[in-house]
Amino acid sequence: MEVCQTIAEIRKYVGRARERGIVGLVPTMGFFHDGHLTLMREAAKVCPTVVVSIFVNPLQFGPTEDFRDYPRQPERDLALAREAGVHAVFMPDTAEMYPLPPALFVQVERMDEVLCGRSRPSHFRGVATVVAKLFNVVAPDMAFFGQKDAQQLQIIRRMVRDLNFNLELRAVPTVRDSDGLALSSRNVYLDEKQRVAATVLFRSLDRAQEAIRSGERNREAVEKLMTGMISAESVAQLDYASVLSLPDLDPIEHLEGSVLLAVAARFGRARLIDNVIVKIGSDLKS
Ligand code: PAF
Secondary structure, eight states, X not given: OEEEOXXXXXXXXXXHHXXXXXXXXXXXXSOOOHHHHHHHHHHHHHOXXXXXXXXXXXXXXXXXXXXXXXXXXXXXXXXXXXXXXXXEXXXXXXXXXXXXXXXXXXXXXXXXXXXXXXXXXXXXXXXXXXXXXXXXXXXXXXXXXXXXXXXXXXXXXXXXXXXXXXXXXXXXXXXXXXXXXXXXXXXXXXXXXXXXXXXXXHHHHHHHHHHHHTTOOBHHHHHHHHHHHHHTSTTEEEEEEEEEETTTOOBOSBOOXXXXXXXXXXXXXXEEEEEXXXXXXXXXXX
């Protein structure tokens, strides 16, 4: 496995690798868990060359957020990537990615104002900007993102479309612990009590899906159900429990077509998110 720290090195590597066929990129901020490894394995199924980027992107953290404390374990990550069959890791430092304070940002308007965008106002601008840079640097044919970050995924989809990036995006289903908790690098911040309480996110989504399966179509009723469950958990500080349309993340009153059920709450230091997609139609499934 090749480890590249500079843009010149990864470009040179990808230039050679392209002779073997298509190149897949898995953008990450490191501190791998099984969710990341699943992205890499999915990429390896269809791409003869898999590149993983590891870069904790300062641009997507707010001034009071956990950029400095964000968990980092580069040596362990490299060993795991090697085991997962990754061909190259692009691991730049901040000066390599941002030699100058950026003067140009990629912002997907409106979609970045809902859900997490309300409490993290510049987060998605930071994500879209760094992902656009990674796409320009690595020039992948395919890129793999987790469905767990549903809003990020829809924003990147829209960016790819609006800016004509010549690549295919693949969404990979959320990987969960046996009790339903979505895997996240920030789960490491949870103490025992918070870890148990955090399962309320998935439980609330599951209950909401059940209600929809039983015929509930009112957006407010579904949101109330999820809000009620999360607020009843004493350790949880609810951020949102929302139902929005897909793919545009628009507000809706009556549930139809594909809808996103999304929740976010704080458990101590950990701000966690989760979501499910429900497809409403003749054949109701999620
Ligand atoms: O999902 C993440 O880990 C990050 O937001 C991403 C896509 C790697 C951009 O920094």
